[in-house]
Amino acid sequence: MAIVLIPAAWIAVTVLLGVRFAAWGLRLAAMRAAALIAAYCVLSTELLSLFRGVTRTSLIIIWLIPLAVSGYLICRLQRKGFSLRDLLSGAMPSSWPMRLMLLGLLIILLLTALVAWLSPPNTWDSLNTHMSRVAHWAQEGGVVPYATGIEKQNYYPPFPGIAILQTYVLAQGDRWANFVQWSAMLLSLIGVSYIAKMLGAGPLGQTSAAVFAASLPMGIIQATSTMTDYLVALWVTIIAAEICSFKLRQEWREMAIFISLAAGLAANTKPTSFAYLLPFALYSGYLFLKVAGWKRSLLALLLCTALLGVINAGYLGRNLRLYGGFIGPQAGIDIHTNEILNWRVLVSNTLRNASLHAGSPIPKLNSLIYAGLYKVHQWINLELTDPRTSIHGSFAVHGPSMDEKKAGNFLHAVLILLVVPLLLSMKRKVGDARILAALMVSAFLISSLMFKFTIFGSRYHVAFFVLFAPVVGRAMDAYLRDTAQTAVAVILVISSWSWLIGIGQRPLLPKKPGADSLLTSPRATMYFPEGPGHAHIYSSISREILDRECRNVGIAIGGAAAEYPFWVYLGAPRSDMRIEWIIGDRAPSADFRDADFEPCALICDRTCPDEWETFRGMPIVLERAGYRLYMDSR
Numbered sequence: 112m113a114i115v116l117i118p119a120a121w122i123a124v125t126v127l128l129g130v131r132f133a134a135w136g137l138r139l140a141a142m143r144a145a146a147l148i149a150a151y152c153v154l155s156t157e158l159l160s161l162f163r164g165v166t167r168t169s170l171i172i173i174w175l176i177p178l179a180v181s182g183y184l185i186c187r188l189q190r191k192g193f194s195l196r197d198l199l200s201g202a203m204p205s206s207w208p209m210r211l212m213l214l215g216l217l218i219i220l221l222l223t224a225l226v227a228w229l230s231p232p233n234t235w236d237s238l239n240t241h242m243s244r245v246a247h248w249a250q251e252g253g254v255v256p257y258a259t260g261i262e263k264q265n266y267y268p269p270f271p272g273i274a275i276l277q278t279y280v281l282a283q284g285d286r287w288a289n290f291v292q293w294s295a296m297l298l299s300l301i302g303v304s305y306i307a308k309m310l311g312a313g314p315l316g317q318t319s320a321a322v323f324a325a326s327l328p329m330g331i332i333q334a335t336s337t338m339t340d341y342l343v344a345l346w347v348t349i350i351a352a353e354i355c356s357f358k359l360r361q362e363w364r365e366m367a368i369f370i371s372l373a374a375g376l377a378a379n380t381k382p383t384s385f386a387y388l389l390p391f392a393l394y395s396g397y398l399f400l401k402v403a404g405w406k407r408s409l410l411a412l413l414l415c416t417a418l419l420g421v422i423n424a425g426y427l428g429r430n431l432r433l434y435g436g437f438i439g440p441q442a443g444i445d446i447h448t449n450e451i452l453n454w455r456v457l458v459s460n461t462l463r464n465a466s467l468h469a470g471s472p473i474p475k476l477n478s479l480i481y482a483g484l485y486k487v488h489q490w491i492n493l494e495l496t497d498p499r500t501s502i503h504g505s506f507a508v509h510g511p512s513m514d515e516k517k518a519g520n521f522l523h524a525v526l527i528l529l530v531v532p533l534l535l536s537m538k539r540k541v542g543d544a545r546i547l548a549a550l551m552v553s554a555f556l557i558s559s560l561m562f563k564f565t566i567f568g569s570r571y572h573v574a575f576f577v578l579f580a581p582v583v584g585r586a587m588d589a590y591l592r593d594t595a596q597t598a599v600a601v602i603l604v605i606s607s608w609s610w611l612i613g614i615g616q617r618p619l620l621p622k623k624p625g626a627d628s629l630l631t632s633p634r635a636t637m638y639f640p641e642g643p644g645h646a647h648i649y650s651s652i653s654r655e656i657l658d659r660e661c662r663n664v665g666i667a668i669g670g671a672a673a674e675y676p677f678w679v680y681l682g683a684p685r686s687d688m689r690i691e692w693i694i695g696d697r698a699p700s701a702d703f704r705d706a707d708f709e710p711c712a713l714i715c716d717r718t719c720p721d722e723w724e725t726f727r728g729m730p731i732v733l734e735r736a737g738y739r740l741y742m743d744s745r
Contacts (some may be wrong), residue, residue: 113281115166116174116293121148123181130185130193139356140304142349143365146372149270150422151177153379156273157425160253164291167280208597212318213677219325220297222619223612226335227289230248230617231638231679234515237337238638238673240264242285245276246678248614250689256433258692260718261670265700266430266439270379271339283684286543288337295341295481295697296334299577300325302348307581309355309691310544315596316588322600324580326607327523329569332515332614339381346377347387351547351578354395358543363403366666367411370395372416382447383571386558390550391733409435419476433699439697447562450499455491460500460559462487468519469571502565513615516567520576522606526599527579529588537589544585551578558591614642619722645673648735653680655733655740656712665693665710668738669718677714714740 119145129140155173204210232242244264247257254273256265271291278287300321307320324330329486333341350373357366374392378382399408427437434440449456462484469480488495496508512518534545555575562571589595612619617640621628627637639645656664664681668674681688691708694701714724717737724730726741733740 113171113174114278114287115211115632116171116178116281117148117152120174120177120181121145121183124148124180127181127188128186129694130188130492133193134360135356136305138301138308139352142298142302142305142352142726143369145345146349146369146376148177148219149274150372151272151285152277153270153376153422156254156276159522160248160255160425163252163255165248165253165276165280170277170281171182195687206315206593208315209318211597212315212322212600215268215322215600216318216325219331219604219607219611223293223331223334224290226611226614226617226619226629227293228286229619229634230289230335231634232285232288232337232675233616233638234336234338235673238675239671240267241272241275241339242335242420243289243678245272245285245288246278246675246683246690248272248276249280249684256429256700256703259698260666260668260692260694260695260698261674262434262440263443263697265649266434266443267427268379268381270344270376271337271381274342275337277615279684281395285679289335292336292338293334295327295345296330299345299348302345302352303577303580303584306348306352306547306578306582307584308358309352310547310581310585311541312581312585312588315593316584318584319587319596320584322603323523323526323576323583323679324379326603327573327576328511328518328521328610329520330577331571331607331610332518333570333573335491335510335617336515337613338570340383340570342380342574343377343384343387344577345530346373346380346384347374347391347574347578350377350388350391350395351550351581354391354398355543357395357398361402363399363411364409367399368418369522371415371418372422375419378419379423379426383558383562384574386561387554387574389557390553394546394550397526401404405491421457424511431455449561449563452560455493457556457560458491459488459495459497460562460564461556463495463506463564464555464559464568464572465524466508466516467566468513468521468524468572470519471521472510474510477510481508486597492730500563502563506564507566511609513609513618515614515616517569519569522603523576523579526583527576533586533590534582534703537586541585541589544582547578551575551582573625638679641661645676648738649673649676650680651735652714652733652740653677653737656681659712659742660743661711662688663708663710663712664690665708665713666690667693667713667719668716671715711743715739 124144124147125141128135128144132140156165157692159169179300204213216220240261240263247264248254253268253436259265274291275288278290279285302315303324304321307317330341350370351649353370357363376550377388399411430437430439436496438444446688466480466484470477485495509517511521514702520633531548534548536542557573587599589598613622617629617637619629627640635650636646665675666677678690681690691705692714693710694704713729719739729741729743731739732742
């Protein structure tokens with residue numbers, strides 16, 4: 112299986128770094144290897160895209176290179192006396208608390224991996240945008256602009272799609288697509304345990320930190336999807352780990368390189384990462400000036416700028432050319448950014464964002480929280496759903512949710528609220544833990560000030576909770592005995608069970624008898640978790656096209672519709688079929704239409720005028736729930 116080349120390359124680079132730089136330790140080597148592999152993934156894909164050369168053969172060669180080079184260098188190091196045994200010399204945990212915690216981590220990792228494997232990509236944003244562009248890129252042979260009626264497919268940051276594209280082309284399908292986010296979770300757990308160690312936590316506290324992060328309800332949901340927020344958490348975790356390493360070893364070159372790589376990858380992943388990058392950039396700049404002096408700090412800044420530019424050159428250049436801005440069209444930015452900036456907006460959005468994780472199983476408590484928020488907004492003279500600071504016109508404090516769009520982290524939020532006053536009162540040396548907590552709180556505040564509130568915003572806070580895990584682990588290690596730490600970890604694992612087996616869009620065990628389940632339902636029907644009706648519509652249209660042996664398919668559907676399932680039901684990826692959007696001359700991506708493309712079928716929904724009886728001489732041959740299929744009837 113060609114897909115194993117990617118994790119094999121990461122393992123090989125991890126071993127190489129761990130053997131060559133033994134002082135780093137295995138966990139830091141693993142995180143730095145992840146940053147190198149991800150940057151290599153972006154740059155190699157961008158290079159191949161210049162020649163439309165992203166094919167299965169080219170990707171196999173691309174991933175054999177780091178595997179072969181690392182293997183060769185490891186052999187050379189061994190001949191020089193470096194030993195692999197030193198890298199893996201850590202003793203197995205002997206205490207029952209540690210073993211119990213590790214068992215809980217293993218259960219979470221295995222169950223999330225099972226869900227990621229069984230479930231097709233079925234988050235609506237993925238069906239509409241993320242997976243659709245992956246399919247287009249695979250067809251085009253690279254990450255290039257193309258004509259589309261869903262413009263965000265072109266201007267969204269590309270790294271999540273690039274990473275999935277690699278798996279999609281190598282595996283010839285989307286079976287491994289969810290494992291990009293799952294891998295981000297695994298690496299983040301390694302990272303938070305390392306950071307907890309740097310903060311002064313012992314082995315049990317480090318493991319407690321990993322359990323805290325692993326059991327996040329929204330984290331579990333993200334790790335089984337093709338969304339992007341756990342990737343943001345990973346890059347921020349690597350940045351925090353690099354700062355901790357720098358404070359210990361003062362290796363300014365290494366810190367500059369790997370912080371720059373992680374920051375560049377975060378910018379290449381999601382704009383919400385900027386809220387996390389800003390406080391870390393300011394703090395790391397302060398550390399550089401304090402420890403390395405202004406000359407080395409200037410060199411580090413130049414290096415950072417160069418690496419950020421190299422990683423993001425393709426993405427930013429395409430957006431500037433197509434939309435006149437680095438991030439995308441101004442209209443897309445305005446939808447998500449606050450229209451007013453003042454202390455009232457900061458108070459409103461901070462409290463509402465926090466309320467996304469305040470939903471408890473107690474309805475009366477939720478009602479009290481809502482009433483309190485309503486009174487605060489009356490006092491600051493701002494509506495709870497002010498359109499200048501809100502994307503949606505509704506607001507409520509819900510109980511725990513299995514829905515991937517609304518799940519919060521109630522129990523973990525309570526632990527954080529308990530830990531913060533403990534940190535302030537602790538007399539032991541916990542300065543670094545306080546700094547990390549302050550950085551994360553700052554990121555939360557910056558995010559609230561920058562972006563409009565959305566009822567689906569709890570996923571934006573995955574990085575906040577993941578980076579608070581080492582702080583919680585450090586505090587528990589200082590205040591709780593081993594048995595108490597273990598009890599907290601067990602409670603966290605047990606509390607995560609509902610999400611491990613019952614995510615609303617991809618349940619292993621459904622709540623109602625006879626409902627869809629990943630264990631019993633055909634994979635094809637699970638692309639539409641809302642019900643089998645959508646699957647029937649898409650499959651019947653696709654079957655008609657395949658039965659008539661049409662190989663050039665046009666699409667003209669609404670910008671909020673699910674495009675990707677058509678690729679699935681039509682058998683993509685396949686070399687003998689081409690799927691293209693049919694769009695008007697005024698569309699921003701209209702210049703990328705293929706002038707030679709002549710469709711033998713057109714899939715249309717309510718966006719097409721009702722009076723269209725034919726399209727380019729093709730009559731309607733099928734209608735299903737607002738969808739129409741135009742085809743040559745001969």
